[in-house]
Amino acid sequence: MLQLRQFTCVRDDEPLFIPFDTTIEAGDIVQIAGPNGAGKTTLLRSLCGLYDSYEGECDWQGTAIRRSREAFLSQLLYFGHHPGVKKSLTARENLEWFAGIKGVNSTFDVDAVLALVGLAGYADIPCQQMSAGQHRRVGLARLYFDPSPLWILDEPFTAIDRQGVARLESLLESHAQKGGIVILTTHQPLSLEGYRTINLEKYEEGGYVS
């Protein structure tokens, strides 16, 4: 459970949006919406602890994330604007690194994971030679082996084809059904069941509505 109280991000001493309260429970899919520059990415980065100019409280499982950083990070998967995929390395080397620094044993089957994101047979090809979409798919492959319950995804659908988007959406749904949390931003309409939207432009009575 992720709980925000009077939470807002600050840039140059100005709050980016009106402070709000929200509680994100296990099994929730939350879309952060708003126009460009509304502070969506900054909000997501603050939740991860990558951006620390925020005001208010952010608790994970009842403890402030600032205080239990290590425990929080082992339960978090962040997929950022830049997916963190190294161009000079192969898909296999990239995924083994992701697993290694996250503490997931890298005995998982890399080829099977890559097949799940539509990159069967690409394991030993340098990411340099891949298209933009394939490049991002390598980063998204982490979703299939990282056991973290909290997924924070910044624009996960960028450069992904329609089939890939559908597969990704069903993955998000199954993650939520298993008790995980997904927080994402996207400008595409979502065809998911039962997600809720926090629109940073529409503030009504103490919170944001869709």
Add this chain to the structure above:
Amino acid sequence: MSVEQAPETLNLRSEVADAAAHDGLWHAWKTAFRRELIMAFRHKGELANPLIFFLMVVVFLPLGIGTEKAVLSQLAPGMIWVIALLATLLSLDGLFRSDFDDGSLEQLLLSPQPLAALVLTKILAHWLVTGIPLVLLTPLLGLMLYLPVEGYFPMMLSLLIGTGSLSLIGSIGAALTVGLRKGGLILSLVVMPLYIPVLIFGASAVNEAVQGFAIGGQLAILGAMMLMALITAPFAVAGALRIGVSGS
């Protein structure tokens, strides 16, 4: 859901990762270190850059100041040290830049493992691919500059210890300037004052050895500086990287 809910219920595993188990810092460290080495050897151009610089300056030096043996052998110890220092400085700018640009630095920061230990892999790899080759190239350059025979071993030994300090100290500067587009000049300004003690004791070790004095003292101080940097630099780098990523 209540706050007391056991974290185990949230510790989801997908089908593929069923067999995967959590592993310790050592595993993370090894993976990160191997990645640094693989990347270093994939970018052979960057690897060769400081070495070619090193070689070029030494080739040009006699052309500029004349080939007189007495002059060159007098200058050699200090010159080789200064060039090695500049070559290291040249290679520092990119230490964290590409990781910063492609987002893998963010992922490193979000690892549950201690960041200081993980950045140490990058520094160690940097030393292995720039410091060590410089040391190995030194005998050749010493020959070109008429370095007296007694100077070779002290030169290599002092550079071996000294380049370790240079990589460690330099990585702090590289981390502080990671968010800046044109950080090269500021990096040099930040790092230069910290490099001066290393240069003084390194060059003096070689000079003293050439004149036939004992150099244990200089080497001990070089070693102490290296250990001091080894203990403190990774934490400084970790802190600086957090600030750099947070500001972007």
